[in-house]
Amino acid sequence: MIRVARAGLLTTVQDLGRTGMQRHGIIGAGPMDAAAHRIANLLVGNDPGAATLEATMIGPVLEIDADVLLAVTGADLGASLDDRTLPLWCPVVAPRGSVLAFSSARAGCRAYVAIAGGIDVPAVLGSRSTDLIAGIGGVEGRALTAGDTLPIGAASQAAGGIRDRIRAAPDAVRSAGRSLLPRYGREPVLRILRGPEHERFTAESRRLLCAEPFEVSAQSNRMGIRLTGAALRLEGAYDLVSSPVSTGTIQVPPSGEPIVLMADHQTVGGYPRIGSVITVDQPLIAQAAPGSRLRFREVDMPEAQSLYLERERDLRIFAEALRFHYS
């Protein structure tokens, strides 16, 4: 069991999200940085779909009252275990009574805490993810608060192997390979596909989308990352009826400043869709802090989907390599 001593700014339980529920108006939720979430799980022998904690900017303080295997991935929020700096992207044995804490955001926005066995809150509509809008999943459908306790599921056999190996030979710890780590970096370039209403924007707006940097607004949240910068304009009036959107969809409201829809986006939206951030680059925007800048670059569908398949293949190879390394 994990006891929440301090909740942090916005800490939620997330698995890979609710699928098949958007038709009922229920959002997908799930991690903002799905790559970091999945790698965290693999590192502790979990299924990639196990529930982790997503911490935002200011992380929680967690009291661990059993020996557990855990891994922290994603943003560097200053993680420490019993006041010693915790290495990111690798499995760590946390002894009973230890305290996992975070100081402050050093790079990125969102960190993932995976614990062998996963956060074992009840699944609601097929998922443990916290849906802050419907108020379901996670802990009572809300962000964690101080005093919450989190049940942990039974660790896999693989987790046992990892733990034994780390104890026997601490140097044998295997971190996630460099090729797999998202290239968070400063002023990331996000690759985009054209959206259904791309042609309805002025030629100048279409040019500006990929020519000028945009700044991440403090108004951003799990529903969408709001950007400020060039105002994008439609060619003439266009009244779009509410239409489907997807994670990564770049919507342009009348202000002209784009919004990139993220994990908690509504199922349908009423603003023109100029483009879409490709799946493999969505972690980069999930980690873009308010005030930071980013750029867009257009790619075509063959490139976007071959990158998607490459990422899936890399994750599969990593999972195999871990199994081999620790067996």
Next chain:
Amino acid sequence: MHAAGGPLSRMRVVPLGDTALLVELGDGIDAATHALVRAAFDALSAAGLPGVRDVVPAYTGIAVHYDPLAFAGVGPLPYDAARRTILDVLGRIRPADAASGRTVEIPVHYGGADGPDIEHVAHHTGLSVDEVIALHAGTEYTVYVIGFAPGFPFLAGLPPRLATPRRASPRSSVPAGSVGIAGLQTGVYPLATPGGWNLIGRTAQRLFLPERDPPALLRIGDRIRFVPVSGV
């Protein structure tokens, strides 16, 4: 592929990012487009295609969310493979029969604290409060879209006489079950949320039922009747 002028002649498939595609079936909010959307939704739901994560109908089209990995075979792009699979299913559909939807009655307590804007709607439309209630409850509506909030129905069929622009300043919290009017739209708030619709009544009927599967009371194509009751 389809006869010119046939119901599917305007069908268009376009990408919606790298994990979804959009099937466009029309361009306006109308009964003919809705009948096609429903038929396409039913066909795609029934097909249970492997690799399809969700099928989300809206006013003029449907989003199909898919896993590119499941459509990555020997040959073409996952997008092309998904597109072809979906067109294959949709090639056989015919517009849904409006009469085949269910009829759902929703009890509503009109006016008073449950419908604080009913006087405003009466004033705006030049009707009496009783006439507003009679007209709103005397009409059959069709659920065109579920979205915006869990189980929230976008309803077609509001008598144009009841059309009232949304409030100048939205309320910070509208109670769950509130029945409202905004422009030519009417609907029921499933959850307490901020909202700018004119509230004319409230229902005790829950629209979002997370403990059930499906978790939404209503689905597209359902016909709705509001039944006046004396209290919630």
